[in-house]
Amino acid sequence: MTGAQDFTDDDRRHFVRYTRTRSWPLLQRFPVSDELHTELLAQMLDSSPATISSLELSLAEESRSAAARLLADEPFRLALSQLPFRPDDVIVAVGDSITADRLGWFDLLDQSLALAGAPAATLVNLGVSGNTTADVLERFDLLAAAQPTHVLLMLGTNDARAHGRDSGYRMSTVDETERNLRALIDLVTRELGAAVTVMTPPAVDQRRIDEFFRDSPVRWQAAAVAEVADVVRKVDPRAVDLHAAIIDPGHSDLLESDGVHLSRAGQRFVLARIVEHLGDGRRA
Template structure:
């Protein structure tokens, strides 16, 4: 990434995508989007190009492992299919597990014409996704990959704080999301559990302190338990993150995965979808 670009701009373009928030804004011109971020269009394009290149370079590095490359080749996505990811910031990120998946498949199967659509929106709860899922399903994707629930689990306010969405309501929302998708599509469905948090890191993070936001692993474990109870394919990132150093896989806020964490998620996804086991 060019050192003369404001790192805050890079972070915004990487993790916040206003064009997703309103249906009529999906085809917003780059000049308008750049102005929303407070930058010129050339800077906006440069940041997006460099983030895409970073994801591609990481994918190329991962594919240097012949065994892993073979597993990418065996992913169940067929030529011409559309793969949609739905979720929150861990998915919305331009360096997310899903963007890495896009690059991995594109590099190995460039002529397959497989489309990857990132419908994650930073900050979304299951209730917000429930409101959007009919529109997403109307596009009749062939695969839907869903990671959601971290924002349900955040506790807001001074102690005793409540979670933003109760576990009972999360369960109802997830059930309804899956029902809507099943009623409108024949898509293959894959759940990904939201990763664990680094509670100490989250508690020390200034933004979370200012907003009185608290993150507890007991809460996200409940979300994981709900997801693990469903009959569809489940990629249990909670189990994967529990096997590794949280300092490596989670960023300074204790909640969002680092790039290494995102690579761990996509590695586990590829393993699970091809019948292997994550190491």
């Protein structure tokens, strides 16, 4: 690195929590060794590879503990047993930081299936922090390379992301988001022959956003995220409606202090909704 950074232990843990270099498009198209992935994170965080490995292990253990607590709940355990996944299936999650989160819903699903002990499908996390629908469309070749039989698609939060303190230019217009989602669904179902489950982006908290991003040129508007959720519902009326589920004022504990990312409780809540939806589809 060109100069020492003032990273705290919490800063490093937060960065590693949401950063999966193995999912970065460039490093998927030009793979490097596991050791180099660890070294890359270490250099980015002015740290040591041993510290990065320790953080990754700690986050994995926390995810496993959370999955064990979920499995103690009988309705969740029953819904998990109803998932329409076969042992030879490849389940790929595509999304942004909410999916890339090492304490997130998809890792919790992976850990839950492993702890349940039944023969499980192969789960692949292709979440990349900051991704928009356009970003995922651009890296569709990498999704295809994973050879999924079922794709879980949670996108849109970053389509609503705005840049500029005064102007606030959105990453994607509503029409662009709709076009990208329709293209992705068509590519997954027609070209890959895979099933797809689409989710609306979770609701955000405007008060927390305004406070957390007060001095930042990047921000979100709750109304813009709601517009994206409407687009998802339009494109796929069967979508898992996480936005409507989280917007309830009684669910204020489901978001982090930034008002955008899901808290640990929020990730567990989202997984329960997704598992319930998928299990209901099988029974139908």
